[in-house]
Every structure is written in C-alpha cells, then in structure tokens.
Amino acid sequence: MTRPPPLRLGYVLIESGKLDEWEVFARDGLGLHADRLSSDVLALRVDDRERRIVVRRGAAEDVIALGWELDDAAGLDTMRAHLESEGVAVSTGLASEAALRGVDAFHGFFGHKGLRLEFFAGAKRTNQPLQAMSGPFSTGAGGLGHAVLFTRNPEALTAELHRLLGARISDTITDRLQGVEMEFTFLHLNERHHSLAIGATAGLRVDPIRTRIQHMMLEVETLEAVGDAYLRCKALGYPIAMSMGQHPNDHGISFYVVSPSGFEMELGVGPRRIGPDWQVGHYRGISKWGHHSEFTPRRRDRFGTAWTALKSLFRRD
Ligand SMILES: [Fe+2]
Structure with a gap:
C-alpha cells in the first residue's frame, strides 16, 4: 500500500447561476477580493494566488471541486500513482479547465456525492494588490x-x-x-x-x-x-x-x-x-x-x- 504525499486545500470551484449575487456577497459581505473575469466567471482571491475560489456559471448551485495542492510536480505524480494503486479512476484535466482554476495542471476523480477531488502543483500568482476588506488571510502550510x-x-x-x-x-x-x-x-x-x-x-x-x-x-x-x-x-x-x-x-x-x-x-x-x-x-x-x-x-x-x-x-x- 502506497501513502499519499502531504496535501493542503488550494482552491474551490463553485457552480452557480447567481454570479452577481456571489460577487456582492464575497466582496462586500465576506470581504474577499473579487475579480469578475467575464459574465460567466468570478474569481475570488485572499492572497497572491490569482484564483482561490472560482465561481463559474452553471445550474448546480454547489461546490463542484476541491483542489488539493502538492509541493511540486513529483508530488503530483506520486499522488496519481497512489490513487491508481488504490484502484481510483483518475482523469487529467484539460488545459482550459486548469486555466479556469488558475493552476498549471491537475488530475482528479469523482468522490463523495459527486464532489470532484482534484490535485495540482503550481498555481498562478499575481502581483496585483489584494483589495479585500477582510484579512490578512491565513493560507500557509495549512492551506486555504x-x-x-x-x-x-x-x-x-x-x-x-x-x-x-x-x-x-x-x-x-x-x-x-x-x-x-x-x-x-x-x-x-x-x-x-x-x-x-x-x-x-x-x-x-x-x-x-x-x-x-x-x-x-x-x-x-x-x-x-x-x-x-x-x-x-x-x-x-x-x-x-x-x-x-x-x-x-x-x-x-x-x-x-x-x-x-x-x-x-x-x-x-x-x-x-x-x-x-x-x-x-x-x-x-x-x-x-x-x-x-x-x-x-x-x-x-x-x-x-x-x-x-x-x-x-x-x-x-
Ligand atoms: Fe467549520
């Protein structure tokens, strides 16, 4: 039995038909940094990552995926090998799906209640200042x-x-x-x-x-x-x-x-x-x-x- 490498929560993907409501809720209520990237995509930031919570337009009104971060590409490969050795059907995300999540690449599987558990190493960062009423946020070794x-x-x-x-x-x-x-x-x-x-x-x-x-x-x-x-x-x-x-x-x-x-x-x-x-x-x-x-x-x-x-x-x- 192999062991999974250390993981931390890195991103959350939400699907909603209420992007306008989410934008106001996140920015003015919770106090997160909100970037409305298009009519169909809202990206929320709490640190120097480009995207920590992504809300994409859709009917689910739910969290679609939790993205678990590994330290590096070798860790990501080890995680995939571990899951496959446990009999999990792992699929690789498309480049467009990785871009939506703000990460270089990811793979994942469908877990409990259809929640996607995804794994990535390498997230896009930005030097645009954080404009958030709340914070600073704690996102270090313990993740998001x-x-x-x-x-x-x-x-x-x-x-x-x-x-x-x-x-x-x-x-x-x-x-x-x-x-x-x-x-x-x-x-x-x-x-x-x-x-x-x-x-x-x-x-x-x-x-x-x-x-x-x-x-x-x-x-x-x-x-x-x-x-x-x-x-x-x-x-x-x-x-x-x-x-x-x-x-x-x-x-x-x-x-x-x-x-x-x-x-x-x-x-x-x-x-x-x-x-x-x-x-x-x-x-x-x-x-x-x-x-x-x-x-x-x-x-x-x-x-x-x-x-x-x-x-x-x-x-x-
Ligand atoms: Fe809680």
Whole structure:
C-alpha cells in the first residue's frame, strides 16, 4: 500500500447561476477580493494566488471541486500513482479547465456525492494588490481552509479519506442540533486542525444537506476581521446561520453565513494547529459559546431539507 504525499486545500470551484449575487456577497459581505473575469466567471482571491475560489456559471448551485495542492510536480505524480494503486479512476484535466482554476495542471476523480477531488502543483500568482476588506488571510502550510461533508456512512467516508488522501482523525464532537443528534469527525491532512470534517446524523442515518459540502471555512488572522465581516453580512441581510462563537476542539472563533448557493461559508480566526504530540479528543457540543442561528429558514426551505433527508435514505452514498 502506497501513502499519499502531504496535501493542503488550494482552491474551490463553485457552480452557480447567481454570479452577481456571489460577487456582492464575497466582496462586500465576506470581504474577499473579487475579480469578475467575464459574465460567466468570478474569481475570488485572499492572497497572491490569482484564483482561490472560482465561481463559474452553471445550474448546480454547489461546490463542484476541491483542489488539493502538492509541493511540486513529483508530488503530483506520486499522488496519481497512489490513487491508481488504490484502484481510483483518475482523469487529467484539460488545459482550459486548469486555466479556469488558475493552476498549471491537475488530475482528479469523482468522490463523495459527486464532489470532484482534484490535485495540482503550481498555481498562478499575481502581483496585483489584494483589495479585500477582510484579512490578512491565513493560507500557509495549512492551506486555504476546510470543507465539511455530510454522509449517511461516516465510517466508510472516514476510511476512504484516510486511504486515498491520508486524512487522520483530529477529534470528534457529538451534539443535538435542531432536535437531531449529530456526530462530527474532524480530519487533518497537514498542520490545520481539520481540512475536512464529516457530519452525520446519529441513529437513523439521513443526509439533510442538498449540497456536496455543508460549509467551507476561510481563516483570517484577526478577531476584528471576523467581527467586521459578521457585521457587514448582517447589515447586508445575509442569513446568519451561526453568530460568532467558539468551537471547543480547534478553539477557532467564527461565524457562519448562508452563501447565495445555499451552502454556508464560515469565516474564523485562531484555530490551533496539529503538532507531533496531538491527542485525539472527544467533545460534547460543537460550540463553547455563541454560534446561535439568527434566521428562521423559510417554510419552503425547511420542507426541502426534510425532503432531501428522506430522499437520501434511497440513494447510494
Ligand atoms: Fe467549520
């Protein structure tokens, strides 16, 4: 059995029919640098990379791909060999697809819920100054941030992400959320406390989340940047899924806002890093304080969530 080389989250590809809404949400709400490259492509920056989050026009209203970065071309080749040795059907991205993502080349496969897991080395950089109300952002050895997946089979997904990506458990949390007992498993691929996390209902396993990811998180370096973004999002009327609060496991302080595509974006500060003497822990409650919902989903959306959960019972994960 081969081992995957170290990975960090490098880019996120979103498909949406609401590029105008995404541009305002990202620039004026979250406080990211927004470059509207065409009527069909919005590129978001948080550092000197040309593109960290790409929103391309399409019907999915969802995250399409997570791009995992390797140190160099040799690492990219090693990753491909590792995936193929594990029986994964890996395909090489077209040059036009690599250009859209702002990377030199990539390969990938279709993972959980059809989410593309892609791998690249060599991202395009720019010396154009960053024009972002939030920041500075933390994107170093821990990568861009994290994404949270929901599944009906958390044990199998945890094992698959370990086998294919080398993800290791940081800790677990159980909590009762909106009357439903939930289990969360946090996975690290590098020094970031979690680059991926897996959410599942306890007992009867259903997946109430329509989108491939429930939320993604970006990290800023100051509490003030989190607070200011929270106030901007609130003032602009974006649904605050969770007000400012602190997680007990990584100690990060953050808030969650619903994006124009329906999944949530988390902006946070101060998550602690994984070190060599890390001990896997278990916590009761996803928040030490705060993280209160500040909006009531519309009846139609509540019905949609229940319907998605029900349908998930009849779908292969
Ligand atoms: Fe998160």
